[in-house]
Amino acid sequence: MSRTDRIAEPWGTRTPYGPGETWPARVDTYLEDGVTADDVDRWVQSATILHSNGDGLDIAVKDGRMVGVRGRVEDRVNHGRLGPKDLYGWQANASPDRLTRPLVRKDGELVEASWDEAMGLMVANAQRLLAEQGPSAIGFYTTGQLFLEEYYTMGLIAHGGIGTNHVDGNTRLCTATAAAALKESFGCDGQPGSYTDVDHADVIALWGHNMAETQTVLWTRVLDRLAGPNPPQVLCVDPRETPVARAATVHLAPRPGTNVALMNGLLHLVIANGWYDEAYVEAHAVGFDELRERLQDYPPERVSTICDVPVEQLHEAARLIGTAERLLSSVLQGFYQANQATAAAVQVNNLHIIRGMLGKPGCGLLQMNGQPSAQNTRECGADGDLAAFRNWSNDAHIQDLARVWNLDPMQIPHYSPPTHAMQMMRYVEDGSIRMMWVQATNPAVSLPELRRIRSILSQERLFLVVQDIFLSETAQLADVVLPAATWGEKTGTFTNVDRTVHLSEKAVDPPGEARPDLDIFIDFAHRMGLSDKDGDPLVKWHDPESAFEAWKECTRGRPCDYTGLSYDKLRGGSGIQWPCNEENPDGTERIYADGKFWAQPEYCESYGRDLVTGAPLSPVEYKALNPTGKAVIKACEYIPPHEIPSEDFPLQLMTGRTLYHFHTRTKTGRAPQLQAAAPDVWVEMSSHDADLFGLAEGDLAQIATARGSVEAKVRVCGIRPGVVFLPFHYGYWDTEGGHEPDDHGRAANELTVTEWDACSKQPIFKTAAASVRKVRDADGPAPAPTTTGSAPVTGGVPPTRGGPDALSDEDLTIVPEGLR
Amino acid sequence: MKLGLALRELHRSENDLAHELLTVADRHKVDHEIFYIGRDIAAWSQHHVTEIATIARDYGEDLDPEPQGEPALMEKVWERTSDVLGRDSAPELLLLRDLRTVYMKASGVSVDWELLAQGAQGAKQGELLEVTKRCHPQTLRQVRWANGKLKETATQILVS
Numbered sequence: 001m002s003r004t005d006r007i008a009e010p011w012g013t014r015t016p017y018g019p020g021e022t023w024p025a026r027v028d029t030y031l032e033d034g035v036t037a038d039d040v041d042r043w044v045q046s047a048t049i050l051h052s053n054g055d056g057l058d059i060a061v062k063d064g065r066m067v068g069v070r071g072r073v074e075d076r077v078n079h080g081r082l083g084p085k086d087l088y089g090w091q092a093n094a095s096p097d098r099l100t101r102p103l104v105r106k107d108g109e110l111v112e113a114s115w116d117e118a119m120g121l122m123v124a125n126a127q128r129l130l131a132e133q134g135p136s137a138i139g140f141y142t143t144g145q146l147f148l149e150e151y152y153t154m155g156l157i158a159h160g161g162i163g164t165n166h167v168d169g170n171t172r173l174c175t176a177t178a179a180a181a182l183k184e185s186f187g188c189d190g191q192p193g194s195y196t197d198v199d200h201a202d203v204i205a206l207w208g209h210n211m212a213e214t215q216t217v218l219w220t221r222v223l224d225r226l227a228g229p230n231p232p233q234v235l236c237v238d239p240r241e242t243p244v245a246r247a248a249t250v251h252l253a254p255r256p257g258t259n260v261a262l263m264n265g266l267l268h269l270v271i272a273n274g275w276y277d278e279a280y281v282e283a284h285a286v287g288f289d290e291l292r293e294r295l296q297d298y299p300p301e302r303v304s305t306i307c308d309v310p311v312e313q314l315h316e317a318a319r320l321i322g323t324a325e326r327l328l329s330s331v332l333q334g335f336y337q338a339n340q341a342t343a344a345a346v347q348v349n350n351l352h353i354i355r356g357m358l359g360k361p362g363c364g365l366l367q368m369n370g371q372p373s374a375q376n377t378r379e380c381g382a383d384g385d386l387a388a389f390r391n392w393s394n395d396a397h398i399q400d401l402a403r404v405w406n407l408d409p410m411q412i413p414h415y416s417p418p419t420h421a422m423q424m425m426r427y428v429e430d431g432s433i434r435m436m437w438v439q440a441t442n443p444a445v446s447l448p449e450l451r452r453i454r455s456i457l458s459q460e461r462l463f464l465v466v467q468d469i470f471l472s473e474t475a476q477l478a479d480v481v482l483p484a485a486t487w488g489e490k491t492g493t494f495t496n497v498d499r500t501v502h503l504s505e506k507a508v509d510p511p512g513e514a515r516p517d518l519d520i521f522i523d524f525a526h527r528m529g530l531s532d533k534d535g536d537p538l539v540k541w542h543d544p545e546s547a548f549e550a551w552k553e554c555t556r557g558r559p560c561d562y563t564g565l566s567y568d569k570l571r572g573g574s575g576i577q578w579p580c581n582e583e584n585p586d587g588t589e590r591i592y593a594d595g596k597f598w599a600q601p602e603y604c605e606s607y608g609r610d611l612v613t614g615a616p617l618s619p620v621e622y623k624a625l626n627p628t629g630k631a632v633i634k635a636c637e638y639i640p641p642h643e644i645p646s647e648d649f650p651l652q653l654m655t656g657r658t659l660y661h662f663h664t665r666t667k668t669g670r671a672p673q674l675q676a677a678a679p680d681v682w683v684e685m686s687s688h689d690a691d692l693f694g695l696a697e698g699d700l701a702q703i704a705t706a707r708g709s710v711e712a713k714v715r716v717c718g719i720r721p722g723v724v725f726l727p728f729h730y731g732y733w734d735t736e737g738g739h740e741p742d743d744h745g746r747a748a749n750e751l752t753v754t755e756w757d758a759c760s761k762q763p764i765f766k767t768a769a770a771s772v773r774k775v776r777d778a779d780g781p782a783p784a785p786t787t788t789g790s791a792p793v794t795g796g797v798p799p800t801r802g803g804p805d806a807l808s809d810e811d812l813t814i815v816p817e818g819l820r
Numbered sequence: 821m822k823l824g825l826a827l828r829e830l831h832r833s834e835n836d837l838a839h840e841l842l843t844v845a846d847r848h849k850v851d852h853e854i855f856y857i858g859r860d861i862a863a864w865s866q867h868h869v870t871e872i873a874t875i876a877r878d879y880g881e882d883l884d885p886e887p888q889g890e891p892a893l894m895e896k897v898w899e900r901t902s903d904v905l906g907r908d909s910a911p912e913l914l915l916l917r918d919l920r921t922v923y924m925k926a927s928g929v930s931v932d933w934e935l936l937a938q939g940a941q942g943a944k945q946g947e948l949l950e951v952t953k954r955c956h957p958q959t960l961r962q963v964r965w966a967n968g969k970l971k972e973t974a975t976q977i978l979v980s
Contacts, residue, residue, distance in 0.1 A: 112855075136975065136976050136980055137980065165975070239958075382851070416971045416972045416975060417972060426851065427976060613857055613962075613968075614857065615967070615969075616968055755856055756852070756853070758856075
């Protein structure tokens with residue numbers, strides 16, 4: 001057992017291993033000061049909630065309080081490890097400023113109320129609006145933080161009960177392109193890869209994915225491979241010099257907004273060199289000829305000019321991915337939140353299809369998510385899709401869903417694609433959505449162009465309900481605030497990026513009158529009198545386990561088949577990957593083995609969209625394109641970003657996250673070690689640009705775009721010249737302004753542009769034209785971590801340390817049986 | 821042979837479609853997807869205008885390879901109006917009307933391309949046929965876009 005400062009060493013101690021070997025265990029534990037493992041009354045099973053990795057953990061409970069966490073050694077995802085956010089983030093649950101009673105707005109002020117009064121107001125408003133306008137007046141804006149049972153129930157209430165098409169939420173900002181890209185290429189959502197592909201890969205390609213900071217434990221697995229015999233080679237595509245870039249064999253730092261040109265250039269070289277599997281393509285894919293023809297326009301010289309990447313580097317990268325024997329790819333926000341998001345992510349799919357690298361150990365494709373239960377919003381129909389990957393434009397699927405829910409098919413809206421989050425905001429803006437129910441997310445900080453968003457959300461005519469655990473910036477604008485229970489205070493399941501389902505059990509009681517989100521939804525449904533076509537209650541379950549059982553029936557025969565799972569099966573041991581059913585009772589490690597897909601016209605989730613215009617394909621068009629359900633290779637031309645640098649705004653602004661925080665710091669800002677590691681906003685720029693604009697480490701700068709401005713201290717780092725980066729975590733709840741800027745802006749989204757990918761509808765956060773100017777000289781270094789993508793290039797910046805309060809245990813002596 | 825005539829008509833209808841798309845994009849700037857995608861696919865029509873003018877020389881037609889410019893000042897005023905009217909749902913009806921116009925015009929252009937392709941095949945004009953093969957699919961995408969946007973927006977506009 002050793003003690004490690006996991007703020008200073010976010011990935012902990014190395015446990016090297018070789019290709020095909022089992023990743024050694026390392027059990028990470030953090031208990032509050034003065035508590036030892038012997039003092040703990042109970043260890044309660046759960047998984048990590050502050051990212052999408054889904055690491056199994058146990059919550060330590062003493063005297064009815066949470067006192068710490070410990071990684072689950074038997075879990076397939078983490079083999080006992082935890083990341084810094086997991087080790088310290090749980091402390092936020094016990095913050096004194098938790099919401100403990102409902103609030104309602106009276107005479108302009110939010111005042112405490114009873115549950116009856118708050119729910120009564122919601123029901124009265126909903127029924128009035130249904131009578132006046134119908135379901136189109138009501139929107140549900142959800143999150144990536146709830147549990148599966150809650151999403152499914154909410155989706156049923158919204159789609160089946162209210163009958164509205166307006167159901168989406170924060171996952172639109174994080175995972176929408178992952179889902180869209182998988183639907184385009186494979187006709188259906190569903191993650192092809194598995195985390196265990198790290199154990200086998202000889203090349204790992206990270207496309208706009210700073211895995212070291214977003215999925216720290218998965219990156220730990222990569223680091224352990226890199227430290228072992230026959231390590232994999234790493235390709236990094238990122239304009240920033242991230243920890244991934246520093247570990248990479250080849251690092252490409254393209255000009256922001258040019259990903260499709262880059263991918264086309266790499267695919268051009270892969271095909272020109274004959275590094276593709278002709279037999280696989282012939283047998284299992286359609287569209288190869290169109291791709292080859294399109295790629296003729298992207299020779300390396302032209303791509304080099306568009307992307308500003310040297311030709312030699314393009315050749316090196318193409319050789320890496322073209323000659324890999326077991327290629328693992330992972331894609332995230334550098335692609336998803338950028339210009340031509342879906343088209344770029346689809347080109348990574350194309351690479352794996354033409355190389356036949358799917359469904360085999362080490363040949364993994366991970367279209368990533370950012371949030372812990374983003375995968376469940378996609379499965380359960382809480383993000384604009386229909387439950388269990390049913391196809392909104394396939395009448396047979398709607399009839400089947402109506403059968404499961406015992407409703408008339410007409411009750412389920414399916415006349416057009418479901419309304420996406422940005423369009424919902426537009427409908428609130430034009431006054432046609434008049435009630436919006438926001439759950440566990442904070443659009444007043446997370447959406448682009450905040451001045452616009454604040455003005456939309458604070459309209460008098462909007463009835464805004466916010467269900468959360470703290471009085472977030474968004475909650476401060478609400479008409480009704482519902483206090484919710486959170487992770488550790490309620491039971492449910494959630495599913496990570498690689499389809500691993502975990503059970504998370506209740507460890508302690510929620511504070512005050514706070515209630516589990518599931519209870520709130522069921523209560524609302526009953527108070528609304530929502531019923532099925534026989535007049536029985538629409539929601540036929542009463543607790544998490546009965547909700548899970550109902551969900552299982554909804555998934556029967558669908559790709560995300562949960563019928564082989566149960567709470568009992570998920571208790572103890574490891575998480576389990578869907579599909580889990582009679583044929584696969586232990587779950588399924590990799591899908592799409594043997595070139596079999598879920599893309600048959602009658603079965604697939606989506607008929608696809610035009611990658612440039614976003615127009616949906618009709619069933620007839622899809623059947624003509626892909627009659628037997630092969631993988632679909634889709635080519636796309638490069639289209640430059642709409643907002644390009646100008647004389648007034650000469651730089652390109654990207655926003656993103658840091659390792660120590662999650663979203664708008666609702667929890668991580670209330671965990672002392674995490675908050676201290678990255679206490680305030682900063683701006684990253686290259687030394688070239690710092691010289692150009694007369695700035696140095698720690699200087700206070702104003703960063704402006706056509707939408708607004710923020711002030712932040714300068715971190716001079718290894719980012720690509722011409723690009724500046726702002727972390728998006730810093731809003732106003734812990735400032736004088738409350739929900740808006742006091743004297744100057746702090747939230748990165750003051751600056752971002754209201755624009756989205758036409759195919760996935762994911763907003764673009766990586767290409768805004770910006771200016772920078774000095775406000776005043778430094779009085780010390782920027783408040784940016786030194787351990788991460790914000791590592792300084794200048795001397796004199798003290799290293800990020802957590803000190804004695806951040807010492808965690810690492811036990812490398814445990815050798816569990818049966819670890820995969 | 822009347823291929824020159826067909827090219828002249830197509831040159832006119834593509835110019836008209838590009839102009840319509842740019843006008844609609846500007847008029848609905850608060851509907852961001854209409855604004856950005858409208859402008860992107862207007863560029864396709866503008867490119868077609870150049871292609872048509874180039875090949876038309878072989879058929880004795882002197883057509884302007886430069887597409888018509890951006891919408892004029894008065895139309896720019898709409899853009900401003902759009903920002904102001906963004907808070908009202910009545911102008912949304914205008915969006916349906918505008919998308920319907922785009923759909924009709926793009927469909928007309930599509931028919932023109934089809935006629936030209938038939939003529940080119942009949943007259944064994946390989947180069948001309950290649951032009952239609954390059955351009956016509958983009959016209960069909962413009963049609964699908966307008967149709968898709970109509971479907972997507974009609975319900976909310978008509979029921980609220």
